[in-house]
Amino acid sequence: MGFRILAINPGATSTKIAIFEDERPLFKKTVPHSMEDLRGYPRVMDQIPYRRDLILAALEEAGIALGDLSAVVGRGGLLRSIPGGTYRVNETMVGDMKAAARGEHASNLGAVLALDLGDRAGIPSFIVDPVSVDEMEPVARISGSPEVERISMFHALNHKAVAHRVATELGRPYEDLNLVVAHLGSGVSVAAHRRGRVVDVNDAKQEGPFSPERAGGLPAYELVALCYSGRYSFDEMKKNLLSRWGMAAYLGTKDLQEVEARARGGDEKAALLLDAFAYQVAKEIGAQATVLEGKVDRVVLTGGMAHSKELMAKVIARVSFIAPVAVVPGEEELEALALGALRVLRGEEAAKDY
Numbered sequence: 001m002g003f004r005i006l007a008i009n010p011g012a013t014s015t016k017i018a019i020f021e022d023e024r025p026l027f028k029k030t031v032p033h034s035m036e037d038l039r040g041y042p043r044v045m046d047q048i049p050y051r052r053d054l055i056l057a058a059l060e061e062a063g064i065a066l067g068d069l070s071a072v073v074g075r076g077g078l079l080r081s082i083p084g085g086t087y088r089v090n091e092t093m094v095g096d097m098k099a100a101a102r103g104e105h106a107s108n109l110g111a112v113l114a115l116d117l118g119d120r121a122g123i124p125s126f127i128v129d130p131v132s133v134d135e136m137e138p139v140a141r142i143s144g145s146p147e148v149e150r151i152s153m154f155h156a157l158n159h160k161a162v163a164h165r166v167a168t169e170l171g172r173p174y175e176d177l178n179l180v181v182a183h184l185g186s187g188v189s190v191a192a193h194r195r196g197r198v199v200d201v202n203d204a205k206q207e208g209p210f211s212p213e214r215a216g217g218l219p220a221y222e223l224v225a226l227c228y229s230g231r232y233s234f235d236e237m238k239k240n241l242l243s244r245w246g247m248a249a250y251l252g253t254k255d256l257q258e259v260e261a262r263a264r265g266g267d268e269k270a271a272l273l274l275d276a277f278a279y280q281v282a283k284e285i286g287a288q289a290t291v292l293e294g295k296v297d298r299v300v301l302t303g304g305m306a307h308s309k310e311l312m313a314k315v316i317a318r319v320s321f322i323a324p325v326a327v328v329p330g331e332e333e334l335e336a337l338a339l340g341a342l343r344v345l346r347g348e349e350a351a352k353d354y
């Protein structure tokens with residue numbers, strides 16, 4: 001028997017779970033979470049028992065005991081800025097995730113759940129390419145205020161996995177290519193990958209296009225006025241920015257398929273929001289193309305929303321002048337997590353310490 005790896009990807013709207021035997025998926029399950037499901041948890045960390053129980057239920061459904069596993073690997077959260085790679089989960093990492101010093105986000109649960117389940121089984125726990133992977137160039141860190149630094153917070157795991165896949169399809173090393181990759185999920189990140197390094201990217205929590213649940217970049221004066229209006233507390237503003245604005249605030253849903261169905265049914269507001277979303281994504285892709293001085297081998301569209309042919313057509317119509325466009329719908333995060341853990345278990349790569 002090979003290595004059996006439990007991979008856990010806690011997202012804002014779902015928990016994705018898979019069991020791999022070496023590279024081979026044995027079991028996969030996505031448990032969706034509606035806005036109502038998560039309403040009762042004031043802080044992301046409060047969701048640990050809820051999400052742990054559903055992972056244990058998934059293991060039972062798969063007929064696999066914790067004791068049958070070789071390792072647990074979770075999505076890495078808003079850690080310190082660190083290079084990419086596979087990291088052993090340790091107490092410092094778990095402490096940082098519980099303190100949420102760099103913000104609340106569902107990915108913060110990955111390391112905590114992995115250590116909890118790994119310790120129960122007496123096996124190692126890892127994270128791979130967390131959202132705080134930072135390869136940005138100095139010039140990209142300047143914001144316009146010396147008191148505010150631009151930071152790298154994005155879907156690093158899927159960006160890297162999909163970029164490698166496109167490179168393989170092109171028959172060229174990732175390190176030889178210039179790509180603009182747009183991840184279109186609950187959060188949106190659009191990055192310039194220059195020869196294997198993500199040299200600029202919008203912070204998926206507070207910059208760039210809006211998303212199903214986030215505002216993206218906002219006019220600064222208007223935002224400051226809202227902050228001081230007395231209408232919202234600091235905590236409420238953080239929740240607005242992370243999970244309540246974007247499409248959810250305009251339309252009351254984070255589900256793109258529902259928005260598209262409404263637009264098809266004649267809802268003009270839904271139609272406008274779809275156009276605005278495609279417009280903002282395309283504009284961000286254009287900006288990242290300039291980071292690569294226009295020398296772009298492929299524009300890559302990925303994430304859950306890349307399943308929508310209608311939406312992809314709207315974005316492609318605006319960006320195809322930059323480079324050929326590759327659409328890789330969904331994400332390869334569970335596979336990327338399992339492969340990252342496998343490289344360490346096989347001794348092909350050393351796990352990094354956080």
Ligand SMILES: Nc1ncnc2c1ncn2[C@@H]1O[C@H](COP(=O)(O)OP(=O)(O)O)[C@@H](O)[C@H]1O
Nearest residue numbers: 011013185186212254255256257304305307308
């Ligand atoms: N087959 C599909 N067609 C259109 N939109 C989809 C599809 N699957 C998921 N989406 C949309 O993608 C968004 C979530 O993307 P996803 O990558 O699954 O998010 P998460 O970051 O929560 O993992 C939601 O708006 C969802 O409605």
Ligand SMILES: CCCC(=O)OP(=O)(O)O
Nearest residue numbers: 131153154185186187204
């Ligand atoms: C915080 C950066 C990663 C991110 O936004 O992930 P989700 O889209 O899963 O919320």
